[in-house]
Amino acid sequence: MKGLNRQEGNLFIDNVSLEEIAKKFGTPAYVYSASKFKENLNNYLSAVGENDKICYSVKSNSNIHILSMLSELGSGFDVVSGNELKKCLKAGAKPENIVFSGVGKTKEEINLALKENIFSINIESGEELDRIIGITKELGIKANCIIRVNPDISAKSHPYIQTGLRTSKFGVLKEAVEPLAKKASQAGVVNIIGIASHIGSQIFDKNLILENLNLLIELTNQLTDLGHQISYLDLGGGLGIRYKEEEEILPNQIIKQVLSILRPLKLNLILEPGRTISGNTGVLICKVEYLKKTSELNFAIIDSGMNDLLRPSLYHAWHHISVVEDNTEDKLPYKVVGPVCESGDTFGEGRMLNINENSILAIHDTGAYGQVMSSNYNSRLRPPEILVEESEIKIIRRRETFDDLLIQEKDV
Ligand code: LLP
Numbered sequence: 459m460k461g462l463n464r465q466e467g468n469l470f471i472d473n474v475s476l477e478e479i480a481k482k483f484g485t486p487a488y489v490y491s492a493s494k495f496k497e498n499l500n501n502y503l504s505a506v507g508e509n510d511k512i513c514y515s516v517k518s519n520s521n522i523h524i525l526s527m528l529s530e531l532g533s534g535f536d537v538v539s540g541n542e543l544k545k546c547l548k549a550g551a552k553p554e555n556i557v558f559s560g561v562g563k564t565k566e567e568i569n570l571a572l573k574e575n576i577f578s579i580n581i582e583s584g585e586e587l588d589r590i591i592g593i594t595k596e597l598g599i600k601a602n603c604i605i606r607v608n609p610d611i612s613a614k615s616h617p618y619i620q621t622g623l624r625t626s627k628f629g630v631l632k633e634a635v636e637p638l639a640k641k642a643s644q645a646g647v648v649n650i651i652g653i654a655s656h657i658g659s660q661i662f663d664k665n666l667i668l669e670n671l672n673l674l675i676e677l678t679n680q681l682t683d684l685g686h687q688i689s690y691l692d693l694g695g696g697l698g699i700r701y702k703e704e705e706e707i708l709p710n711q712i713i714k715q716v717l718s719i720l721r722p723l724k725l726n727l728i729l730e731p732g733r734t735i736s737g738n739t740g741v742l743i744c745k746v747e748y749l750k751k752t753s754e755l756n757f758a759i760i761d762s763g764m765n766d767l768l769r770p771s772l773y774h775a776w777h778h779i780s781v782v783e784d785n786t787e788d789k790l791p792y793k794v795v796g797p798v799c800e801s802g803d804t805f806g807e808g809r810m811l812n813i814n815e816n817s818i819l820a821i822h823d824t825g826a827y828g829q830v831m832s833s834n835y836n837s838r839l840r841p842p843e844i845l846v847e848e849s850e851i852k853i854i855r856r857r858e859t860f861d862d863l864l865i866q867e868k869d870v
Contacts, residue, residue: 467784613658656694763796
């Protein structure tokens with residue numbers, strides 16, 4: 459079995475019981491399915507041609523073991539920091555399969571990207587282009603860049619995860635693309651090889667992608683008329699996954715439609731999927747510490763907090779919560795909360811569960827934007843990450859210890 463499944467009523471990841479993992483490695487812990495990662499990546503890779511690029515968005519889950527696994531399977535990478543870039547290279551990624559986005563690239567990060575000769579730096583402003591021109595001249599090399607345009611399209615998702623509105627900090631406005639490209643060619647050291655745009659995350663409306671595509675094609679035509687050789691359209695990431703009842707757009711279907719438009723134009727496609735590759739691969743397992751009943755509510759206080767999984771607190775995001783052991787009878791509604799000293803430390807309300815102290819719970823679909831957004835708030839130790847492949851269990855990040863907490867403060 460691939461990914462999360464029930465066997466005789468008990469929750470498993472692939473062929474390994476989550477109850478067993480909790481017993482062996484403790485809670486809280488992130489547990490991922492390698493097979494599910496592979497299946498998700500393959501949904502993309504099998505739909506594109508050899509000149510297109512699937513650049514997994516590292517920010518969604520940047521564990522180096524996951525990066526190596528995806529790299530070996532033929533994935534490229536979308537990075538947003540020098541350290542993500544270094545991690546990908548360490549994981550064995552080929553520089554020619556890496557694109558680098560982000561509005562605040564430092565001189566050091568640009569230097570690194572240029573020296574490593576990555577596929578493209580995605581330019582997010584005129585100021586950044588000036589910096590790139592300066593550094594390429596210093597290094598005596600040429601840079602391949604893609605211009606990231608702000609498409610002024612709403613992703614219709616939570617405001618924090620929309621990136622393509624005119625007022626957002628990302629990309630350059632449509633009307634600024636042409637002057638930017640002109641400046642690049644006048645400098646003589648920056649080749650503009652493509653146009654990019656990422657509308658935002660959790661997209662369920664196919665028309666938004668097609669609208670974005672049309673805009674990129676229109677801009678490509680403008681730049682081609684100016685003599686630029688545009689070969690790549692980078693549509694970013696953002697396809698949504700089903701956390702509750704959302705209807706997902708299937709990657710292969712939308713890619714087929716997009717490629718049928720791009721092929722006659724002799725343009726190649728770049729995609730930067732994050733959540734659709736990592737999101738449904740894993741769960742956060744945790745233990746019920748207390749069942750606290752008040753005259754108002756039943757609280758299930760668990761041993762994991764907003765420091766481990768921030769999405770419910772930050773975006774009011776909905777994640778299924780289920781009991782790992784076979785469990786059907788006598789359910790009660792619970793407000794599932796963590797131990798952190800904030801009322802926002804809540805994972806779900808009115809969740810129908812049959813639980814006791816020490817019951818093991820699984821918070822679903824936490825493979826993306828879970829561990830990567832964790833912190834040590836309340837001096838809590840971050841959970842381990844465990845990768846399951848069929849019946850094999852591999853610890854890919856150990857649980858933090860109290861010494862880990864102190865080590866960076868020791869010499870102060
Ligand atoms: N490309 C760019 C330029 C991005 O900014 C992002 C996500 C992606 C690709 C990948 O998007 P995805 O396919 O994963 O939707 N922490 C938030 C999500 C923030 C996404 C930021 N950018 C959450 O937990 O929902």
